[in-house]
Amino acid sequence: MTGRPARLRARRRTTDRGGFDRRLIAPMVLGSILNPINSSMLAVALIPIGRAFDAPPARTAWLVTALYLATSVGQPVVGRLVDSYGPRLLYLTGTALVGLAGALGAWAPNFGVLVLSRVLLGLGTSAAYPASMFLLRAESDRTGLRSPSGVLAALSACAQVIAVIGPTLGGLLISAGGWHLIFGINVPLSAACLVLGALRLPRAAALKEAGGVRPGRRTDAAGMALFAVMLSAFMLFVMEPRAAAWYLPLVGLVAGAAFTVRELRAPEPFIDLRVLGGNAPLLATYGRQALAYTTAYAFLYGFTQWLEEGRSVSARAAGLVLLPMSAAAVAATALTGRRAAVRGKLVVGALVQLVGCAALLSVDGASPLWWLAVVGxxxxxxxxxxxxxxxxxxxxxxxxxxxxxxxGLLRTFMYLGALAASAADAAFFRHGATTDGLHHLGWLLLAVAGAFLVASLTDRSLGRVGRAGDAAGAPTAEAAPQRTGG
Known part of the structure; x- marks a missing residue:
């Protein structure tokens, strides 16, 4: 008898064709900001942490790499599990791990434990974004809405706000109680996510009735493990390329070959390479994501470290200098967020990115703070x-x-860009965050931004995204999403 009301409520939920269930927004948004807040706050903490543990920038870069390497592997793995088992369990498990990792980092006795805390943070923050995108698609199917662009914009805007005000927030926390607080803040954030997720996220049973979860799917554990080994081996070598580590690229190549064979033969692969290979527009989107965030994260971490070491400003002041970056990002998202078309956004974004990278070459130790704020x-x-x-x-x-x-794969490519950015910062700041190192970084970012512009201009499929139909009147991918993809 107790199960019947729950089933009836689930049935009413799945047959109700009303608007988007707004109760889902709060846990989706709060969970999705866990990664950007941990990414951006660290930017102003690298120098204080380095001083605390006597670690140069080339070593503290591992705090960046640890989180992004864990997240690059974790996002598609958790995303696949979300597809199979629903978002609730994965969301709650991931956000609980964030709280534990935050407590571990706040009390870390040495640098190694701090790196471990960042690995756990990366794994824990891997759940919320795939869970949110799953719920968006489930709600779109339930309500019949083609594209919840308003909710997508809200998710993106909140992540953007947190990412760009993170350095300012981190600076304030450091000035209030030291770098330990940027880890400790995860404990209350995790608790809030757990409460909201437990109260508002739908249970797997309700999603199964709606057809959103397929419990019969197999979990391709072998494919996931090979993917993790391949990615980890390559990125560990990129972070510290040296002759003594010759075996790492070899391990990556062997794992990559085994992964390819496994995924082509598996009845239910972790990543369907045949289908993904046939979806060129999606592959292009992944490539653009990696390029865009190589520039974004290299600037965030490189410029911030230079402000504190090369320009000799405090962590709090560095965060305030980057505050206009927050305002610009939020304004850009707010003005364009409800427009489903993407081509114009990407082209304009690429052009402005080129201007910003060029402006980076003009700064030095005597540059006024107002000009540094303009560059940001x-x-x-x-x-x-x-x-x-x-x-x-x-x-x-x-x-x-x-x-x-x-x-999850979109986030993986985003974090591949972040890993490339971390490797670049470590290479150019090997002996400190100097002005020469910043200028060398600027030249590299100009090349990356140029590649992003070319990728945006040459992808003809972007013109169809967001349109009601193409020239022949056929529905676009947004009106009828392609049945191919990762």
Whole structure:
């Protein structure tokens, strides 16, 4: 008798064709900001942490790499599990791990434990974004709405706000109680996510009735493990390329070959390479994501470290200098967020990104703070455009049945860009965050931004995303999402 009311409520939920269930927004937003807040706050803490543990920038870069390497592996793995078992369990498990990792980092006795805390944070924050994209697709199917662009914009805007005000918040926390607080803040955030998730996220049984979860799917554990080994081996070598580590690329190549064979033969692969290979627009979106965030994260971490060491400003002041970047990113997202079309956003974002990278070459130890704030504001504009545009493109291009894993892969490519950025910062700041190192970084970012512009201009499929139909009147990917994709 007790199960019947629950089933009736689930049935009413799945047959109700009203608007988007707004109770889901709070846990989706709060969970999705866990990763950007941990990414951006660290930018102003690298120098204080380095001083506390006597670690140069090349070593503290591992705090960046640890989180992004764990997240690069964790996002598609957790996304695939979300597709199979629903978002609730994975969301609650991941956000609980965030709280534990935050407590561990706040009380870390040495640098190694601090790196471990960042690994756990990366794994824990891998759940919320795929879970949110899964719920968006489930709600779209339930309500009949083609594209919840307003909710997508809200998710992107909140992530953008947190990412760009993170350095300012981190600076304030450090000035209030030291770098330990940027880890400790995860404990109350985790608790809030757990409460909201437990109260508002639908149970797997309700989603099964609606057809959103397929419990009969197999979990391709072998494919997931090979993917993790491949990615980890390559990125560990990129972070510290040296002759003594010759075996790492070899391990990556062997794991990659085994992964390819496994996924081509598996009846229910972790990543369907045949289907993904046939979805060129989605592959292009993944590539653009990696390029966009190579520039964004290299600037965030490199410029911030230079401000504190090369320009000799405090962590709090560095966060305040980056505040205009926040305003520019939020304004760009707010002005364009409800427009489903993506091509114009990407082209404008690429052009402004080129201007910002060029402006980076003009700064030195004598540059006035107002000019440094202007440079940050210019870089903030593409941060508000590119990520949102790629997210909207993925929503239109990915197979709805694999929305969780496709969204996870989008984040993986984002973090591949972040890992490349971390490697670049470590290489150019090997002996400290100097002005020469910053200028060398600027030249590299100009090349990356140029590649992003070319990728945006040459992808003809972008013109169809967000349109009601193409020239022949056929529905676009947004009106009828492709049944191919990662």
């Amino acid at each position: 504001a210019v870089i903030g504009i593409p941060q508000g455009l590119n990520g949102l545009a790629n997210q909207n493109a993925l929503y239109a291009q990915a197979d709805p049945a694999r929305m969780g894993s496709s969204a």
